[in-house]
Amino acid sequence: MSFNSITYGVFFLIVFFLYWFLFNRNVKFRNAFLLIVSYIFYGWWDWRFLILIFISSITDFLLGLKMNQKDLSAIKRKHLLYVSIGVNLGILGFFKYYNFFVESFTDAFAGFGINLNMTTLGIILPVGISFYTFQTLSYTIDVYRKKMQPTNDLIAFLAFVSFFPQLVAGPIERAHRLLPQFQERKQFNYKRGADGLRQILWGLVKKIVVADNCSVIVDSIFNDYTNVSGGFLIVGVILFLIQLYCDFSGYSDIAIGSARLLGFDLMKNFDYPFFARNFSESWRKWHISLSSWFRDYVFIPFLRKNYSKYNRILSSLLVFSLVGLWHGASWNFVVWGFIQGLLLIPYVFFKGRLLFKKSRVNQKYFVNKIEITIRIIFTFLMFSFTCFLFRAQSLHESWMHIRHLNFDFSKYLSNKDIPDLSQIFIFIAAMLCIEWFQQKQNHGLDFDRLKLPMPVRWGIYLSLTVLILIYGGPEHQQFFYFQF
Amino acid sequence: MKTFLLKLSFFLSLVFTFIAYVVFNIDGSFDPYYVRFTTGQKQSLIIGASRTAQGIKPEVLNTKLQGHQFFNFAFNGNISPYGPTYLNAIKKKLNPKTTNGIFILSVGPGHFSSKHHIKDDSLRFIELNNYLAKTRFVNLKPNIFYLLDNYSNFIRTYFTDRNRESRFLHDNGWLEAKTNFTQKQLEKRHRNVLRQMKSQRNKYQFSNTRWQYFLKTIQFLKNHGEVYLVRLPVERKVGEIENNFWPEYDSLISDISSKYNTPYLNMTLNENDYIFIDGSHLHQESAPEVSRLIGDWIFDNENKTSDHGPL
Numbered sequence: 001m002s003f004n005s006i007t008y009g010v011f012f013l014i015v016f017f018l019y020w021f022l023f024n025r026n027v028k029f030r031n032a033f034l035l036i037v038s039y040i041f042y043g044w045w046d047w048r049f050l051i052l053i054f055i056s057s058i059t060d061f062l063l064g065l066k067m068n069q070k071d072l073s074a075i076k077r078k079h080l081l082y083v084s085i086g087v088n089l090g091i092l093g094f095f096k097y098y099n100f101f102v103e104s105f106t107d108a109f110a111g112f113g114i115n116l117n118m119t120t121l122g123i124i125l126p127v128g129i130s131f132y133t134f135q136t137l138s139y140t141i142d143v144y145r146k147k148m149q150p151t152n153d154l155i156a157f158l159a160f161v162s163f164f165p166q167l168v169a170g171p172i173e174r175a176h177r178l179l180p181q182f183q184e185r186k187q188f189n190y191k192r193g194a195d196g197l198r199q200i201l202w203g204l205v206k207k208i209v210v211a212d213n214c215s216v217i218v219d220s221i222f223n224d225y226t227n228v229s230g231g232f233l234i235v236g237v238i239l240f241l242i243q244l245y246c247d248f249s250g251y252s253d254i255a256i257g258s259a260r261l262l263g264f265d266l267m268k269n270f271d272y273p274f275f276a277r278n279f280s281e282s283w284r285k286w287h288i289s290l291s292s293w294f295r296d297y298v299f300i301p302f303l304r305k306n307y308s309k310y311n312r313i314l315s316s317l318l319v320f321s322l323v324g325l326w327h328g329a330s331w332n333f334v335v336w337g338f339i340q341g342l343l344l345i346p347y348v349f350f351k352g353r354l355l356f357k358k359s360r361v362n363q364k365y366f367v368n369k370i371e372i373t374i375r376i377i378f379t380f381l382m383f384s385f386t387c388f389l390f391r392a393q394s395l396h397e398s399w400m401h402i403r404h405l406n407f408d409f410s411k412y413l414s415n416k417d418i419p420d421l422s423q424i425f426i427f428i429a430a431m432l433c434i435e436w437f438q439q440k441q442n443h444g445l446d447f448d449r450l451k452l453p454m455p456v457r458w459g460i461y462l463s464l465t466v467l468i469l470i471y472g473g474p475e476h477q478q479f480f481y482f483q484f
Numbered sequence: 485m486k487t488f489l490l491k492l493s494f495f496l497s498l499v500f501t502f503i504a505y506v507v508f509n510i511d512g513s514f515d516p517y518y519v520r521f522t523t524g525q526k527q528s529l530i531i532g533a534s535r536t537a538q539g540i541k542p543e544v545l546n547t548k549l550q551g552h553q554f555f556n557f558a559f560n561g562n563i564s565p566y567g568p569t570y571l572n573a574i575k576k577k578l579n580p581k582t583t584n585g586i587f588i589l590s591v592g593p594g595h596f597s598s599k600h601h602i603k604d605d606s607l608r609f610i611e612l613n614n615y616l617a618k619t620r621f622v623n624l625k626p627n628i629f630y631l632l633d634n635y636s637n638f639i640r641t642y643f644t645d646r647n648r649e650s651r652f653l654h655d656n657g658w659l660e661a662k663t664n665f666t667q668k669q670l671e672k673r674h675r676n677v678l679r680q681m682k683s684q685r686n687k688y689q690f691s692n693t694r695w696q697y698f699l700k701t702i703q704f705l706k707n708h709g710e711v712y713l714v715r716l717p718v719e720r721k722v723g724e725i726e727n728n729f730w731p732e733y734d735s736l737i738s739d740i741s742s743k744y745n746t747p748y749l750n751m752t753l754n755e756n757d758y759i760f761i762d763g764s765h766l767h768q769e770s771a772p773e774v775s776r777l778i779g780d781w782i783f784d785n786e787n788k789t790s791d792h793g794p795l
Contacts, residue, residue: 020485188485197492458495465499469639 001044002478003254004207011041012258019262020188031182034159034262041164042127049126052091057161059087060136064143064150064157077144084140092133095123100329128168130326134293136161139175141297148176156182165258169251169479171269171289178264186263196260198445198461203253205444205464206246207479208472210431213424214243222391222401230406235421237401240391241384242428245274248287251479253443272439274432277375280347282383283340290326294319312348317341327390332398336389343382506642507626512653514642516560517615519653522625525579526555528709530657531570531701532590534560535716539766540588541775542656548779549786552586556657559616564595564691566698569617574701576622578708585709586782589701589746591737592715593730596698598691660768663761673762674719681725690730702744712782713741713748717774719763723752747785749778 001008015037023033043050063084067077093101102118109116139157143150151157160179166172221228221236252269259266273285283291302315317338324337392398434444441449445464447457512519516537530540536558545554557577558565578585618633631638652660665673705711715737718726727733734750741748751774758774759767766774 188488190485190488193485193488194491461495462498462502466502469499469503470637470643471640472637 001041003251003258004204004472004479007044011037012261016261024186027183027185028155030186031153031155031159034164034182035155035162038159038162038164038167042162042167045127045168046124049129052095052126052129053132053162054158056088056091056133056136057158060084060140060161061151061154061157063140065152067140067143068150081140081144085137088133088137092129095126095129097325097329098123104331131170131172132161132167134172134290135175138172138293138297139179142175148179151179151183153183163259163264165255165262165264166266169248169255170287171252171255171267172293173266173289177267181264188263192260192263195442195446196257198447199253199257199260199443201257201461201464201468202444203250203255203257204468204472205250206253206431207250209467210424210427211243211246211250213427213471214239214246217421217424218243218391225401225404227411229408229411230404231409232412233401233405234407237387237391238381238384239424241380241387244387244390245270245286246431247479256443268442272435274380275376275436275439276379277372278347278379279340279343279382282379283344290323294323298322309348313345316344316348320344330394332389332392332395335395336386339386339389343386503639506639507628507631510626510631510638510642512655513651514653516651516653516659518627518630519655520557520559520657521619521622521627521630523555523655523657524623526553526557526577527579527582527585528552528554528587529574529578529585529705530554530556530558530588530590531565531574532558532588532716533565533592533595534558534659535592535718535765536565536588536590537657537659538661538768539716539771539774540590540778541658541771543658544772544775545588545779545782548776548783549586554586554588554656556659558590558657560659564597564694565590566595566694566701568697569612571697571701571704573616573619573622575704578705582708585705586786587705587709587711588778588782589698589705589711589713590716591698591713591748592718593726593733594688596691596694596733597688597729598694599687658771661761661765663767665761670761674760677762677764678721678725681722685725685729688729699740699744702740702746706744706746710786711744711746712778712785713737713746714778715748715750715752717751717754717758717766719760720756722763747781749781751777 001011019030019033023030039050042053063080066072067080072080098121106116106118139148139150139160142148156179160173160175160182163173163178218236218240221232222240225233225236249270256266256269267289269287269289271285271288273282276282276285299315299319302318303311305311318341320337320341321334322337323340324333324335327333327337388401389395389398392401431444438444438446445460447460452460510518530536530542530545532540537556537560540556540558542554542556546552555577557574559570564570615630615634619627619630620633621627621629624630635641650662652662654660702711715734737748740746758770760770761767
């Protein structure tokens with residue numbers, strides 16, 4: 001049940017009415033209802049996946065309670081944390097990385113002339129496993145660190161782990177932020193509800209109008225890259241980054257909007273990353289819930305031992321390689337992550353200088369703007385080019401793409417079914433303009449600041465809905481991040 | 485909550501109004517099939533494939549054969565008119581109370597061929613998975629089921645279909661191909677058709693299943709009126725390829741014609757009288773002439789039937 005399907009629309013409408021008119025009278029009833037609908041939502045893909053999410057949730061719920069026992073020694077608490085990490089990463093590792101490690105070991109030993117007879121398994125990757133595993137892990141780590149008290153409300157905890165708006169592709173919420181929201185009474189708030197709807201609309205526009213149209217061109221270029229001029233691979237990879245952003249941030253917007261309609265606040269997952277002025281800023285604006293998760297649970301603990309410049313570099317490389325591995329069980333993702341780490345090194349060394357300095361307040365307005373623009377474009381292009389690794393299925397494939405690169409634009413795709421580049425550029429330009437002007441707002445359609453008259457606002461909403469109707473359809477394209 | 489729901493309902497009603505506007509404005513320029521599924525049940529049908537869809541104009545027949553309202557229920561897209569899917573659609577389209585209808589069945593060697601070298605080739609007929617099989621209701625306006633079952637997004641098609649200028653499907657089922665080709669373009673199209681036919685002819689073989697469904701269609705329609713078999717004109721070289729594919733075709737159809745008392749008109753013999761857009765399909769200017777000849781021929785036969793029939 002994808003967010004861009006009619007099925008989800010109908011599902012959400014039913015949930016919305018039952019939630020506010022029937023189950024919201026009692027917190028326990030409401031949470032039980034949310035748990036049931038979340039399990040229905042997740043089981044829609046494959047009911048067998050429910051077993052995994054239940055095992056992860058119940059393990060962490062019990063371990064959290066056990067960790068809080070008064071007479072428990074520090075060593076035992078640590079052991080309980082290891083159990084939690086072992087169970088969660090064990091499930092994730094088996095379902096997501098088993099085949100990757102088997103193949104990598106076999107290849108590595110084959111390099112030394114040793115043939116290992118290890119066989120890979122036909123494992124289906126459960127949807128969203130990387131997201132909810134990290135979410136539930138953050139709970140036990142926070143309880144272990146005594147940042148929060150464990151809950152003894154099993155239903156609320158199960159509902160927190162499986163909360164359907166953010167279950168399959170985040171934002172990866174922290175227990176101390178989201179769990180308390182399950183324990184409070186809710187009252188419908190018109191302003192928040194309307195804003196939730198607007199954010200859903202903006203998410204759908206980004207996904208259906210921009211990302212899905214980009215993907216047609218991107219797929220055509222990359223699937224047939226030997227028959228197009230190398231210059232179009234540059235166009236392809238830039239469009240791919242835009243597709244990726246609109247797809248994933250669109251999903252996040254729909255998730256946040258849906259949650260808001262049910263009275264929940266989810267964290268911001270994207271903060272207009274295309275307007276970042278350097279690489280470090282890019283990662284503070286892109287997939288915030290994941291990058292902050294790695295920062296809090298891996299990077300900072302690693303740095304605590306040694307805050308030297310070289311340890312920061314080493315930590316960056318390690319963390320970003322892990323970020324890459326989190327995305328996919330393939331070496332191209334690991335290398336992609338490693339390169340992200342590498343690109344941050346100049347920031348560590350030259351922070352405050354060159355492209356990494358903050359704009360001076362007394363600088364002339366025009367000069368300042370030009371400088372910012374150059375920095376934004378440079379960062380965007382650098383980010384785009386790393387996406388050759390992200391788009392490919394393997395390291396070898398990404399290398400083939402890179403080798404084909406040049407600045408020749410003479411031969412484009414001959415297939416007439418491919419949308420015009422000019423049309424997609426108009427959509428992208430419009431999207432970027434709106435996001436540029438809305439940078440300080442939560443999302444592209446957050447017009448409270450502008451005080452636009454109602455007919456204008458409704459005109460915009462209606463026009464965008466018409467665009468979605470024209471470019472959407474029952475045969476929707478899956479969200480890109482579902483594969484992670 | 486009340487205000488929220490009221491505003492949301494109003495907004496959704498605006499959205500549905502837009503969808504309704506699109507649905508009710510879909511006409512013959514939308515695609516070459518939709519309109520045929522939006523009229524009521526009919527009493528006199530024209531059955532065939534793309535040549536028939538473009539080549540027979542119902543209004544010309546209506547003028548000659550007073551009292552009959554013909555409907556062109558021929559389809560294109562490489563579908564033979566004889567098979568389980570098409571017969572099923574005919575049964576739905578025909579008014580069951582009809583007793584004196586006139587049915588024109590287009591025949592040609594290609595209609596009885598199949599690509600599949602298996603005994604029951606009907607299991608692999610192309611129409612099993614296309615719009616004709618997917619369309620459960622053939623007499624509904626607007627036919628929302630057709631739009632939803634056959635398009636991933638019909639609104640997108642409505643706004644962005646680029647072929648709109650080249651064809652128009654009239655309410656009586658006639659598909660007008662709005663061609664404005666130069667002589668050079670016509671020749672090129674003709675060469676392409678010949679090349680395609682030559683390359684394909686060895687892949688096809690006679691399909692007994694299609695033949696049996698042809699007979700079933702005749703038998704079914706005979707219960708509701710008179711059946712006429714027509715082989716529409718094609719350019720000479722196209723006709724030669726077809727005749728080579730099945731040399732005894734014409735005599736076999738003549739036998740069927742006698743056996744079932746269904747008059748047969750072979751129009752391929754006068755191909756020089758007409759203009760074709762590709763050697764296989766009639767130009768829109770020749771369609772009225774061909775339709776007039778068919779009308780005259782049926783008129784003569786009808787009068788013969790009434791002269792010598794029950795008396």
